Amino acid sequence: MTMKSQFNGLPLPAFEVNNELLVVDCSMEAEELFGECRKFTDIVDADSLQKAKKLLRIESSLQKFELNLVSKRGDLLLVDVHAKRNDPTLLSLVIVLKDSQLEHVAGQLSKLRERLRDTDYDLFQEKERTLELLQKVRGLSAPCIQLDKQRLLIPLFGDLTEEQVLAFTPRLLVRIYETQADTVIFDLTAMGRINDDGLRHLDSLLQSFSLMGTSSIFTGVKPEHAKRLHRIRTKQPMCFVASLQDVLSSDKWPSKS
Structure with a gap:
């Protein structure tokens, strides 16, 4: 040609x-x-x-x-x-x-563009790691403690949100199934606010308890908690006790072990 x-x-x-x-x-x-x-x-x-x-x-x-x-x-x-x-x-x-000077600048811009693409990927990986850590933190904000054969204790920390309830629900349901526990004690002493989505998912969790034959006790309930929990009290039977110590020391809620 x-x-x-x-x-x-x-x-x-x-x-x-x-x-x-x-x-x-x-x-x-x-x-x-x-x-x-x-x-x-x-x-x-x-x-x-x-x-x-x-x-x-x-x-x-x-x-x-x-x-x-x-x-x-x-x-x-x-x-x-x-x-x-x-x-x-x-x-x-x-x-x-x-x-050559302008060509050099163009080459530098090309390298910068490649580094930005690499940075985007690194940021994506960092975001994934952050989400994993956040999920672990949410799980730790509601540890599942087996008091005896029949009772599990869930101390709640921070605000009760949809994310927090969804984080501990699968683990809690598996523990109830494995231990055949008949009572779950939620200790709200260190808990902050309860938002609408958190309350809705808690209601669903308590309905799952009903199907599994498991009852629930709430301790350390503050006045602002009681106002929110009252919304689901009529749907699902719940027992309220002033403190965790009262539950553990009273013969009214004895362990069956």
Whole structure:
């Protein structure tokens, strides 16, 4: 193609493209720098692609604009493109590389873009690790303690939220099934607020207790807790005791072990 090219003798990369940007002709320098390409946009960097398509559609006798092109070795090149429309169907493009300093900057930007992609992946992994740790913290905020064969103790810490209830529910239900415990004691002494979603999921948990034949006792209940828990008291029988010590020392709730 280059032996009969109109660009023979031109010491610059040059292309002739049609309206679909298919390469009709190119100089030897273009082939040496970019290799054989069927379409001019094949050598345009992804970040410059929309710009190139837009500018090369403009009906104009002469244009000059900057693009980032990719050489056949994969190098990112910052260039000036001089475009001249020869007729309604053909466009000549002459490529002039920027000086070495600008080319160096373009290379640095390419490396920075790669590092940002790596950083995005690292941030994603860090987010996954953070979520795992958060889930463990939520689980630790409601440890499951077996007092004896029939009773399990769940001391609650912090606010009672949907996330917290969902974190300890599977573990608690498995322990009830494994131990055949007939009573779960929730100690609210160190608990903060109860939000609506947390209350709703607690209600569902207590309904699961009912199906398993397990009763519930609430201790350390503050006035603000009682107002919230009253919403589910009519749906699910619950026993309220002033303190955990009262439960453990009273004969009213004896261990059956």
